[in-house]
Amino acid sequence: MAEGVSIPIFAVMLVVFAAVTIFLGLYGYRNTKNNSEFLLGRNKTNPLIIGLSYGATFLSASAVIGFGGQAATHGLTVMWLCFLNLFVGLFVAFLVFGPRTRKVGKKLGAATFADLLGKMYRSKGIRGFTALLIIIMMPIYCAAVLKGGVNSVAVLTGLTDYYDAILIILAVIVGVYVVYGGIIAVMYNDALQAAIMFVGMLVILIVTFNAVGGVTEGFTALSEISTGEASGVLPGFNGWTEVADFGSNEWMLVVTTFLMGVGLGVLTQPQLIVRFMSAKDDKMLNRSLIVGSIFMFLIVGSAYTSGALSNVFFMDEHHLAASRYVAGLGLGTDFIVPQYILEVFEDIFGGDFFICLFLLSLVCASISTISALMHTIGAAGGYDLYTIAENHKSKREKDSQSVRINRIVTAIMMVLVVVYCYLMPKEIIAKATSLFMGITAAALLPAFVHGLYTKGVPDKMAAIASITVGTVVYLFWALFINSSMSVFMPICKWITGDAVLFPDTWLAFCDPMVIALPLSIIVFAVMRLVSRQSEKSAGTPASQ
């Protein structure tokens, strides 16, 4: 096993990085004069910043470490997630959802995703529910990303004794620039972090192809590794360059949880939707596609391809496939990519520098996502819920203009996220990502699409029914049926003694979103039909 990174080189990199981060935080602070600038920063961004910020927020350490490790374990089928990230998360999101979201958001004067949904449906309930969903579920995702980043940094630097200090320092850095700098600091820091990630992952891809003897040679060698070498896979696995048997447990896990859960869930990510509302015009969104697509393809494609090809490297070096080798070191899937980086750069000129660059990329990937998530959580509490509470108390209809409340809530939630880090199970980066993206899609996607594209007044009752069914079905399936998700809160085990209701069946590997989202859409469609029938018979709109 290779030794850890060079602490002096990494320390210098961190100091420079922290200085630039603080400078950008100050820039954000000086340019944040009111609540609108704290929440959206409209007119203070450009296509480069939006494209890089969107990509860096979207991808996080989850894509590089979490899903890179899954690619090493389950193979190149995960490249379909790269395609979905690009096609759904960028192409469809920017061309179909982005312009409409920007226009509707501007027309309604919305500043957050919850605010947008609430104003679309003229419903405080929908706004409050969306804000609550963000405050309750997003910290799980946020804590997973923070914990993943800290775990990797602590292990790779050999500073595991200072785990708590690393966690708190990272949380304080992010907390300070989000609290004071608002969205402007978040987006400018995202762009800086994205640039570091871009360079780091490009080097890793080149070194990987060099280490396995070239592109064709690497993929050929990967296809020749026996499936008997695999570890951590389920029945139906056919090799790293093949797709699993259709409908098998392996197929269910990879396709429904990793591909669909994350691939489709991106459309209702509150922290990403805010990026659309930050854009000045549609052209700015379209221009962001250039840098956004190249950035995302390089980061995700490099992580998954290098992750899968790490099997060829580990087979050559240790005669073991990646997951089996790393398991032998007492580490899990989330450590395959970091361990691979440590070893592949060992004998390369300037290897120490590149390992440090990768670690810094990892830190960047983590904090770019955490900062955006913290900003979203803070806005959900300090803007949406506070506005609802204040309006209820003083019988008025006015959005909160208090930047201070947003800052206070963001700071409190940051402390809670740190606490969450100590309560969460291990090896959950990819699953926590899928959980948050899945539940927001199941609960909010039908209502969001209808609200954006309907002509006339959106159907509030259909939205409420769809949100309710999507949320309840998703939570039930996650807590009682799906074996991956039930680890977050083992209620089923407390009640029945078994982790899930139907263990060892395909149901246990089927992602909750695959069941909850179609049901949410069906309920929305049925309610819409009922409303239309009522409108026809009554001769008046029945939705409001």
Place this chain on the structure above:
Amino acid sequence: MTFFGLTNLWIIGSYIGCILTVIACCYIGFKAKDLNSDDEGDE
């Protein structure tokens, strides 16, 4: 069919799909750059 050593059509398709999407995104982005800036069109 072999594509840089890959033989499974689904896997090859994922890479080609990624490349085509990036090309499409860049085309749309560059096209937007050439447009005049008076098409704000907000509602």
